[in-house]
Amino acid sequence: MTQGRAPGKVILLGEHSVVYGHPALAASIPRYVTVDLAPAAEVRIELPGGIQTPFPLLEAAAAMARDAGFAGGFHAVLRSDIPLGSGLGSSAALGVALARALKAGCAPAEAASLAMRVEQVLHGAPSGVDPAACAHEGVIFYTRGNPPAVERVRGSAFLVVALSGIARGTHSTVLPLAERRKSDPRMDPLLARLGELAREGRDLFERGDLVRLGASFDAAHAALRELGVSCAELEQTVSALRAGGALGAKLTGAGGGGAAIALARGEQHARELAAQTGGFAIKVGG
Ligand code: PMV
Numbered sequence: 292m293t294q295g296r297a298p299g300k301v302i303l304l305g306e307h308s309v310v311y312g313h314p315a316l317a318a319s320i321p322r323y324v325t326v327d328l329a330p331a332a333e334v335r336i337e338l339p340g341g342i343q344t345p346f347p348l349l350e351a352a353a354a355m356a357r358d359a360g361f362a363g364g365f366h367a368v369l370r371s372d373i374p375l376g377s378g379l380g381s382s383a384a385l386g387v388a389l390a391r392a393l394k395a396g397c398a399p400a401e402a403a404s405l406a407m408r409v410e411q412v413l414h415g416a417p418s419g420v421d422p423a424a425c426a427h428e429g430v431i432f433y434t435r436g437n438p439p440a441v442e443r444v445r446g447s448a449f450l451v452v453a454l455s456g457i458a459r460g461t462h463s464t465v466l467p468l469a470e471r472r473k474s475d476p477r478m479d480p481l482l483a484r485l486g487e488l489a490r491e492g493r494d495l496f497e498r499g500d501l502v503r504l505g506a507s508f509d510a511a512h513a514a515l516r517e518l519g520v521s522c523a524e525l526e527q528t529v530s531a532l533r534a535g536g537a538l539g540a541k542l543t544g545a546g547g548g549g550a551a552i553a554l555a556r557g558e559q560h561a562r563e564l565a566a567q568t569g570g571f572a573i574k575v576g577g
Pocket of ligand 1: 302305306307308309310377378379380414416417418419420421461465543544545546549
């Protein structure tokens, strides 16, 4: 029996624009997927809560095992405390944890690359930022490529993660945005602006300039809303976080539901804001 474990993630700045080659700032979160794996005749995956394992996921896992040099089939049992369909990296963490269970001691870049097999099945054409954030842990500055560029970012911050109550797949906003981009000239400048905010946000995060970083969260949310990837429930969640005194708040991940994040002034403020909004407080980075 082997075990692999990986954390979920939040995108601090740069979701969607990262798909089009702009950089993103992302962080692992202290919520985990754990995989217990034993060799078996066939590939079998037990998902939490008795969810039926989709056949393409089994195929992707088998392909990942071949890439990892794991001979034969396996039986994998998953446990997770990452909310599903919320943009918090549950599928990327699944991929990274499975890669680690299949290949003990594999380096973060290799685990992220192996996990892309699962991401491609569940998300279509992912940028790769999710598995990179889950595999590298801490805070990263990510640009897609072959290989992708992953830089570690120093510093730390306290956030509140609040769920909008709507679960959805990444496809549901990424594919419609790709379509809108073909005919709507406003999309590309908005995507460039989001990339710029991620670049600035990296420096602000490293300097611990929380006030300006909070303003970047607000500006990114406004751009994401204009891109058409927010929804009424997310707007309410973001407003509640701001009303509670967040330095800034935005949707995180693909949008269309899922989660929002707020930047808190410190640990105590994060706890208070979480209690007020029904979210949970986390520390990201160092
Ligand atoms: O799967 P989510 O909700 O974490 O979204 C991933 C971030 C996107 O930029 C929207 C897609 C991608 O592949 O980068």
